[in-house]
Amino acid sequence: MAVNITALTELEARIGELESKLALDEANYNEALDNVWMLLTAYLVWIMSAGFCFLEMGCLRFKNTQNVLTKNIIVPVLGFLCWYVLGYPLAFGATDGSPGKFASGRYFAMHGFWDNKAKFRHWFFQGCFCDTSASIVSGGVAERMSLLGYMIHTIFMTAIIYPICVYWGWSGYGWLNYTEDGVTYKSTISSAWYQDWAGSGIIHLVGGVAALTGAVIVGPRKGRFDGTASEDEFAPHSVPFTVLGTFILWFGWYGFNPGSTGQMHMASTAYTSALVAVNTTLAPCIAGLVVFIGRATVFPPRRFDVGALCNGILAGCVAITAPCAWVKPWEAIIIGIIGGLLYLGSAMFWPAIKVDDPIDALSVHLVNGLWGALAIGFFGDPKEGIGGNGVFYGGNQLGVQVVACICFMVWSCVLSIVVFLPMRFMGILRWSDTFQDAGADEMQHSPKKSVEHSPSKAYLKP
Numbered sequence: 253m254a255v256n257i258t259a260l261t262e263l264e265a266r267i268g269e270l271e272s273k274l275a276l277d278e279a280n281y282n283e284a285l286d287n288v289w290m291l292l293t294a295y296l297v298w299i300m301s302a303g304f305c306f307l308e309m310g311c312l313r314f315k316n317t318q319n320v321l322t323k324n325i326i327v328p329v330l331g332f333l334c335w336y337v338l339g340y341p342l343a344f345g346a347t348d349g350s351p352g353k354f355a356s357g358r359y360f361a362m363h364g365f366w367d368n369k370a371k372f373r374h375w376f377f378q379g380c381f382c383d384t385s386a387s388i389v390s391g392g393v394a395e396r397m398s399l400l401g402y403m404i405h406t407i408f409m410t411a412i413i414y415p416i417c418v419y420w421g422w423s424g425y426g427w428l429n430y431t432e433d434g435v436t437y438k439s440t441i442s443s444a445w446y447q448d449w450a451g452s453g454i455i456h457l458v459g460g461v462a463a464l465t466g467a468v469i470v471g472p473r474k475g476r477f478d479g480t481a482s483e484d485e486f487a488p489h490s491v492p493f494t495v496l497g498t499f500i501l502w503f504g505w506y507g508f509n510p511g512s513t514g515q516m517h518m519a520s521t522a523y524t525s526a527l528v529a530v531n532t533t534l535a536p537c538i539a540g541l542v543v544f545i546g547r548a549t550v551f552p553p554r555r556f557d558v559g560a561l562c563n564g565i566l567a568g569c570v571a572i573t574a575p576c577a578w579v580k581p582w583e584a585i586i587i588g589i590i591g592g593l594l595y596l597g598s599a600m601f602w603p604a605i606k607v608d609d610p611i612d613a614l615s616v617h618l619v620n621g622l623w624g625a626l627a628i629g630f631f632g633d634p635k636e637g638i639g640g641n642g643v644f645y646g647g648n649q650l651g652v653q654v655v656a657c658i659c660f661m662v663w664s665c666v667l668s669i670v671v672f673l674p675m676r677f678m679g680i681l682r683w684s685d686t687f688q689d690a691g692a693d694e695m696q697h698s699p700k701k702s703v704e705h706s707p708s709k710a711y712l713k714p
């Protein structure tokens with residue numbers, strides 16, 4: 253039987269064309285799926301800005317409502333612009349070719365993005381993270397820091413302070429987490445690399461330390477600790493807003509943590525995101541319950557404290573953010589329990605040393621950000637094959653986590669001092685006593701109609 257060589261050659265060529273087309277279609281499908289996933293989760297992180305608005309507005313006094321809202325909406329306005337010009341280049345501008353371990357410096361103002369359009373989604377997703385870190389500062393310095401002072405710090409926070417920490421731990425080239433041979437991850441201090449899935453350390457600890465630095469330098473609100481005002485004067489004005497803000501933030505966390513897979517076209521990645529979502533549910537649930545029961549039975553006020561329940565939930569969210577992809581659900585519950593207990597203790601500690609933290613941002617973000625970053629050093633079984641390396645299972649993860657947290661805290665504190673302290677000396681950082689008595693809404697914001705029925709009217713002279 254004669255073989256038609258020409259026909260076979262044409263058939264082989266046709267098969268090759270079909271295989272190439274199928275490979276291209278698969279690549280396009282994967283890229284589209286990853287893009288949809290990253291944008292969707294970024295939108296969830298973005299909506300957390302509204303959560304911060306409602307949470308802080310509810311926890312603070314009515315007379316400063318517009319000021320609180322202004323500070324929280326100015327963060328993305330300034331933050332994304334700083335992220336565009338300088339933040340992203342410092343955080344993710346490195347490429348192959350032995351870059352430095354401290355910071356990078358490419359893609360200024362998105363120069364070069366057209367050569368790799370996938371960077372647009374990465375820029376947006378990570379930019380939402382950047383704004384979150386800056387928003388944390390707002391709560392710790394609320395009701396006495398000037399809008400100008402807060403805006404100046406936000407610029408430095410989103411352009412330099414936070415991006416450098418991102419480079420160290422997330423760029424793949426920084427001294428805390430880089431690849432030596434393109435495969436093996438390590439750090440300059442250990443064979444273990446810094447693990448922080450979605451930012452307990454890089455976002456919440458860094459933002460929390462900046463908030464603490466600002467709170468100390470600007471000082472407490474007038475009458476907060478000197479006995480000239482009662483505790484009722486500083487009571488939250490709207491528990492419903494606080495609860496609404498908590499729900500929005502918790503909802504946004506399902507973009508924050510599961511979205512950090514960075515892709516969604518593989519089954520293994522899908523399973524990881526599902527595990528992350530489960531852990532992001534369990535840890536806040538148990539942490540909130542621990543705080544709620546603790547405040548009702550052991551700690552003041554020994555009543556059902558809805559605001560504390562909300563902060564306990566958020567403390568659990570922060571604590572599980574770093575280890576959520578590398579621990580089992582039962583480990584997430586333990587991490588949440590400890591996070592709730594840490595919140596209870598630290599919420600009493602800060603007032604005891606006269607640090608004014610109006611919304612418990614330090615207890616939620618600083619303390620539990622530190623705990624979350626350290627927790628992955630204890631938990632996570634290497635035998636499970638999901639990346640855990642905790643000391644409870646013979647791993648060597650804890651050392652690099654400790655060193656990283658110390659460096660994050662020192663970096664955020666020192667640079668925040670450099671920003672805040674000169675403004676304090678110049679007299680532009682803190683509201684005057686008269687300003688605080690009347691409230692920012694009456695003194696500074698427009699329209700004034702929003703404060704027409706405010707209790708702050710009692711402070712105004714006829």
